[in-house]
Amino acid sequence: TQLLEQSPQFLSIQEGENLTVYCNSSSVFSSLQWYRQEPGEGPVLLVTVVTGGEVKKLKRLTFQFGDARKDSSLHITAAQPGDTGLYLCAPQGGSNYKLTFGKGTLLTVNP
Amino acid sequence: DTAVSQTPKYLVTQMGNDKSIKCEQNLGHDTMYWYKQDSKKFLKIMFSYNNKELIINETVPNRFSPKSPDKAHLNLHINSLELGDSAVYFCASSRDRSTNYGYTFGSGTRLTVV
Numbered sequence: 001t002q003l004l005e006q007s008p009q010f011l012s013i014q015e016g017e018n019l020t021v022y023c024n025s026s027s028v029f030s031s032l033q034w035y036r037q038e039p040g041e042g043p044v045l046l047v048t049v050v051t052g053g054e055v056k057k058l059k060r061l062t063f064q065f066g067d068a069r070k071d072s073s074l075h076i077t078a079a080q081p082g083d084t085g086l087y088l089c090a091p092q093g094g095s096n097y098k099l100t101f102g103k104g105t106l107l108t109v110n111p
Numbered sequence: 112d113t114a115v116s117q118t119p120k121y122l123v124t125q126m127g128n129d130k131s132i133k134c135e136q137n138l139g140h141d142t143m144y145w146y147k148q149d150s151k152k153f154l155k156i157m158f159s160y161n162n163k164e165l166i167i168n169e170t171v172p173n174r175f176s177p178k179s180p181d182k183a184h185l186n187l188h189i190n191s192l193e194l195g196d197s198a199v200y201f202c203a204s205s206r207d208r209s210t211n212y213g214y215t216f217g218s219g220t221r222l223t224v225v
Contacts, residue, residue: 033213042115042201042216043154086152092210098144098167099210101154 003027006089006102014110016078021105023089024071030093032072034063037086037104079109114138117202117217124192125225131188132220134202142166143185144203144214145177154201160185161208192224 003026013019023032031050035043047056049065049072056063060083062075076083086106090099115136124130136143144167145157159167160179174190185202199221203214 031211033210035213037152041218042203043214044216045213048211048213088154090210097208097210098156098159099214100156103151103153106152 004089004091004100004102006087006105008105009103010106010108012108012110013079015080017109018075018077019079019107020073020075021087021107022071022073023091023102025091026070027091027093028069029091030069032065032069032092033090033099034072034074035088035090035101037088039085043086043088043101076107079107081109081111083107084109112137113217115202115204115215115217117200117220119220120218121221121223123223123225126192126194128192129188129190130192130222131186132200132202132222134185134187134217136183136202136204136215138204138206138215140204140206140215141182142205142208143179143182144205145185145187146201146203146216148199148201148219150198158185158187159208166208189222192222194224197222197224 034046037043052069053067054065060077086104088104089102142161144159148154158177163179176188179185199219202217206212
């Protein structure tokens with residue numbers, strides 16, 4: 001059973017600040033997905049990273065997959081209140097028939 | 112037009128009652144899921160159906176019974192509700208039984224057992 005950790009668990013920042021959240025595991029992943037869940041809604045897929053060392057950008061969000069494919073990070077530049085939500089990582093490996101989610105990072109961006 | 116829709120959005124009921132949650136997807140996906148999100152926001156899979164066939168059945172009390180009449184619908188019936196069943200239940204769908212394309216989630220059903 002892989003151990004999956006997301007950090008920090010909670011993060012509260014002011015609008016305009018930069019931040020990074022992390023997803024770490026003891027296992028190697030074939031790929032990893034990041035989701036954002038806004039209050040009162042279901043998670044929404046942001047990105048899938050597949051190759052070790054891969055970097056993907058989505059506007060102000062930068063996703064990186066670790067070289068060893070055991071960890072990933074999400075960096076947000078100039079955070080906005082609309083970025084508020086629960087950020088979940090979901091690695092793929094082992095059973096390819098279900099997504100197992102981390103416990104998430106709850107981000108609050110204050111105006 | 113909502114891709115994955117769940118009803119009801121909110122459900123408040125007494126202990127011991129039986130209730131159902133319905134889910135429909137109009138994406139043409141083959142696979143559907145039920146997830147439970149607890150008060151600490153931990154999202155855990157319960158069941159998965161692929162083309163009406165049950166393919167994942169996690170360790171869930173047998174008071175929970177999913178039913179998929181066709182590949183666009185997945186319902187969840189819960190018997191003898193307990194306080195600990197209070198949570199947000201999410202339905203999701205995916206193109207096929209792999210996780211490669213990611214999941215599309217509904218907006219959740221908040222179940223409160225009193």
